[in-house]
Amino acid sequence: MIFFGGDYNPDQWPESVWPSDISLMKSAGVNLVTVGVFSWSRLQPSASSFEFEWLDRVLALLREAGIGVCLATPTASPPPWFTRSHPDAMPVNRDGVRLTHGSRDTYCVSSPAYRQASVRIARELATRYAGNPAIKLWHVHNEYGTTCFCDRCAAGFRIWLRFRYGDPAALNDAWGTSFWSQRYGSFEEVLPPRATQYLSNPAHELDYRRFFSDALLEHYLAQRSVLPGLVTTNFVLGEWVPVDHARWARSVDLVAVDDYPASIDDHMASRAFTADMARGWARAAGHADGRWLVMEHEPGAVRARALRPGTSAAIAEAYLSRGATGVMYFQWRAGRSGAEQWHPAMVPLLDELAPLGRSLATRSPATVTASTALIYDEECLWAWQSPHLPARLDYRAVTQRWHSCLYRPVDVVPVTASLDGYSLVVVPALYLMSAETHAALRAFVAAGGTLVIGAGSGLVDECLRTTPGSLDDLTGTRGDFWSMLLSATDGEPAVTTHAYGAGVVRSVATDLDVSEHAKTLFGEPP
Amino acid sequence: MIFFGGDYNPDQWPESVWPSDISLMKSAGVNLVTVGVFSWSRLQPSASSFEFEWLDRVLALLREAGIGVCLATPTASPPPWFTRSHPDAMPVNRDGVRLTHGSRDTYCVSSPAYRQASVRIARELATRYAGNPAIKLWHVHNEYGTTCFCDRCAAGFRIWLRFRYGDPAALNDAWGTSFWSQRYGSFEEVLPPRATQYLSNPAHELDYRRFFSDALLEHYLAQRSVLPGLVTTNFVLGEWVPVDHARWARSVDLVAVDDYPASIDDHMASRAFTADMARGWARAAGHADGRWLVMEHEPGAVRARALRPGTSAAIAEAYLSRGATGVMYFQWRAGRSGAEQWHPAMVPLLDELAPLGRSLATRSPATVTASTALIYDEECLWAWQSPHLPARLDYRAVTQRWHSCLYRPVDVVPVTASLDGYSLVVVPALYLMSAETHAALRAFVAAGGTLVIGAGSGLVDECLRTTPGSLDDLTGTRGDFWSMLLSATDGEPAVTTHAYGAGVVRSVATDLDVSEHAKTLFGEPP
């Protein structure tokens, strides 16, 4: 079975609309809907009162219709009564501005009151709906991604640093604090990377992202621990997101991603990349067959630009052929109000979506086995955002371009993934490379593999310390990637081939047009 | 008689300059000058002292010369001594930053101290100059437009909401707070739309503008109530301005607008639009013959770009032929200092302006009677600024383009205006349409009128709730304006004609080039 459906927010519509919703869903082959993502203020109208009856009725209707439920905890949007009582649960930006309610995602995960309130509503839902047969999956929160710079986060950051580094000397060494007199005498002197006079320390910025990924994960795990059954959360992709999804994949029962291509121009290539990456995360985290779910995508449009009729089936196929266990949209029926009132929804497109949904009834998830791996690392994505780089590569865009030139199937894998079983490993623009990554790539090639490595790779270690020449033995070149990135190619061969152990390394010294050199780089089609 | 003159700030020059100013004015046909707009710190040098003697002398000189005075209350720029004593009278921006003095317009109308100080200086002026025969008009404040997000404004907003909605359930329904868990348990939980994590609620934003228009109006009315004679304030146009001028027009004795075209390219079309709109506001508010005054415009330039010599007469004609009772400039003589020291002024251009001024002595205001109305609504202007619209139309620019394609004369009218007497009503991009507007348009067409309605109209109600298909009966089409706005036209007829009652509706489904379809849309020239 393939999951087909989307976010369903019946609480945004009069109850009289519900039966027709359910009926339309049935006829459209919908078999899973995500309920309750933004229902906190409806489920708990005040600190001391809960209202579950409406949700009882929704679940009953869905159960009767044989439609499964992905039940969400609503913690991504705390109600006004809560944030009014706990202004210190609101996030603070770099400038020290404490934000206010009025949107979504406005929370600080370091706030004890917010953590307690989150676990409380999750526990109430768990208690009430444990064993409800309609529920196929629990969905914690929504699109974790809010960074905060408040004093509580500062305290948490210091604890995290103490755990990571042990003593200030190790921190100073890792961050290179001799530069610009930033040496810390104790962890107590460390702050989040708040507004400062000039350029910030890149390693400081990177560690704050890592800390925040863990702080958010702690919030997730606290809810997960009280929920029965299978639990997930929907990963949102974007370069501002302080979540290391490869790492988080180990803490979910099903990897679920929201996929919103950046533009309509190359949206199919973007979807293919996301799909191969989600499967890569799942497999590296030990999920059987690398199963994953597209939890949200936009029906019939990209960034509100309408797609040609009939594109939905091709999009679904892009996901399913890459191992998706389901195809879900945001959302079933748009609300009449709110900031996303014009976000495309399924109902107006049922002429196109219903045949698609029905066609999935007899399908099973595909199992993908690839002999090519492309490495994509979110810590590297963050590292490319360091202040003051000589050139700022769009890491996702560059990697996606390489991906689109590879012969399928391809696994997009995190740096922590095993490379066993691959014959070709492709590494575009992997600016940050730890000693472990260096070792893994050498072991892979030494054992006979083919490695293709792109410009901008191997420039810094996991602390963002420069590592000049760190790839020279592997590529057989004398690397000065920056100057090559920044110069025009001058007729010289941009691709170098070098034997290493039983394998071979092909390296690219400039930001060349991969599509023109695909055969040279990746070989003949298999 | 036609008013001719401008802002006159003699307090920015030594008294020795005044007699020559007056003499030049006389020879240039100047018969009205606005005095005192920014004179608070001169009129009241400290909390306990007033200095009116210099103003006495200015008014005496003007009276002797037979030049009328539009006497301003100076409240748009409180003096440093005041704001130093009352820092809580300074506005706070969305980020919570309390601004400081050092510019103009830096005030919070919700501050009791500021309101009291404003009424006090207005009363002092009224007492001293009531009955002064030089004074033709009182001018309250200047270009109302400062929005504040402080706690006092928050409290005022809550009172306003309570008055508008009665109970929180109605507010929740109007704002659609089920979306993103924004449901308010009480009015106490509502805040101004301050900095938040992500997109704000569009209805929240719109109601804050409406509230602010009323809060500013309260400040105006408090002054008006103590002034003798005819009272006005100069409306400033701009999409940031939280003032509903159609509504305010009912509270002034003469509609006065400041007209600063956005660029030199189409400045004449812009002036024509502003003029027809000012007259429309005046007429809808019951002012005889729709009389209005251009209180400020820039002499000889647009945005500091010099106009060709001789253009001033054409500009004056553009205003006068559309019912203006006067042509006023900012300003008579530029100050030597300050942020606007390079703002063009009348004195250096008297070779051109004096003949113009003298030529107006024998003119009378024109009375305009139009059978065509074009609807322009400032609430709609604000609604087009909602976050996250699929496409952001420049409402003023689109409407002005339509206006420029219509056969004159045209009334530009607010949605609240009666449509009686018009044979053609033109409605471009009226995104927000209340039930009253829907009813008024249908009544107009049913009775035999011709309605031309443009893409982007009728998409939401007065609470910005989507109203899909709300115009279908009127246009005879199945409207999905967004997708059409966002798609290219594909050869199909973009203009649809539909009979409705005794009238006819022509609708445009895309953002087409109106000038190419003017005849189809608006018919043959009368």
Place this chain on the structure above:
Amino acid sequence: MIFFGGDYNPDQWPESVWPSDISLMKSAGVNLVTVGVFSWSRLQPSASSFEFEWLDRVLALLREAGIGVCLATPTASPPPWFTRSHPDAMPVNRDGVRLTHGSRDTYCVSSPAYRQASVRIARELATRYAGNPAIKLWHVHNEYGTTCFCDRCAAGFRIWLRFRYGDPAALNDAWGTSFWSQRYGSFEEVLPPRATQYLSNPAHELDYRRFFSDALLEHYLAQRSVLPGLVTTNFVLGEWVPVDHARWARSVDLVAVDDYPASIDDHMASRAFTADMARGWARAAGHADGRWLVMEHEPGAVRARALRPGTSAAIAEAYLSRGATGVMYFQWRAGRSGAEQWHPAMVPLLDELAPLGRSLATRSPATVTASTALIYDEECLWAWQSPHLPARLDYRAVTQRWHSCLYRPVDVVPVTASLDGYSLVVVPALYLMSAETHAALRAFVAAGGTLVIGAGSGLVDECLRTTPGSLDDLTGTRGDFWSMLLSATDGEPAVTTHAYGAGVVRSVATDLDVSEHAKTLFGEPP
């Protein structure tokens, strides 16, 4: 002897690297290195402890090798332990945001704690290293430039204003506070130009820059007073810098500038301009032969864009032929971490730099004698940043373009410089002209000199009050520079020649292409 070397930060590298550094330096002809610029947290790891042994060893190694030292006080980057104890020593921006440590330059010079700590570390260095023969020069701080808007700075500003103006009436007259009701009843009412509602007062902004230049100078002088030997600080150029370098030049023993051209396109012209300007500052401040030092420039690159091999020698020649006493780079060896880890350094370029360095051993500083002066004034640079100018000239760019069209040699001199001995004085875009400047130019021409004056000159006085027609007697034209600047030339002669006294004035009414009129403007090559 010519100085050759750069910033040397051995504390960013293990001690084992030092001997090879010194050896490489020797063979590259390095004879001066700047040490300790960012070493505060290493030299004083806590409030109560100092660690100088490592610096002792560095200085000993350098001395043994015969390499001179420019020893820096490290106050441009206070350590985290300090700023944690003294959060009020952190600067506050216009919005009232108090910045935090984590970068460099994060300090408020008005903080007593910071001033004391600065003098303390300077005195410790002075005591320990006074008489050390390796030390050729003391280097206070680094690139003074941090503006702060805190309450302490506000208090300092008021004292400064009281000293400058004596009483509020003079201040009001200077700033033109009658405009927009900004009249101050007492100095107590004046604030820094913090965030306000609309345009700020340009004279207020300019005086805050002047005050800040003096506030920073006070911080410099406090350190200078405790240091033995020759003392300097490195001037950084940039339009945000609140330092009047012509004035500061009188307080240094050697004028030292950091030269980072804005782009690679015209970097040689930029260097020539900077060099002639540095010499002009030095000469006007009474330094013998106008000697100056390029303390920092980027080796082998401009803004991280690589220069063609061999360019270094041409760059050095550009400085040396204009009177530089030395050619210094930032920096010897790049750190592996921190925001500038990718900043080009000398070590990787020694193939090119070492021959250059060695070639300088036999050179002496050039003495330049010019009969042409070009006036460049940093107060004018700030004045060009006034809000709301009709056109915003890039003053440095315009002046540099003129400079590049002049026959060498040229002195670029501040407005305060004597014009004696010049036959040609060139004045491009000197917007701000004080009465002293007006008098000096007239005296120069009256005595037989040739003055070439460009559009945009003489528009305001030193308080930024407009001075219409102030150059008419000199140029023989009726000047309305703005309208000419803003209009296209229309075939009319753009250059006017006018006899004045025994001399001649050529004036340019538009922003013409100087290179095409060089012969007309500046005459035949000498």
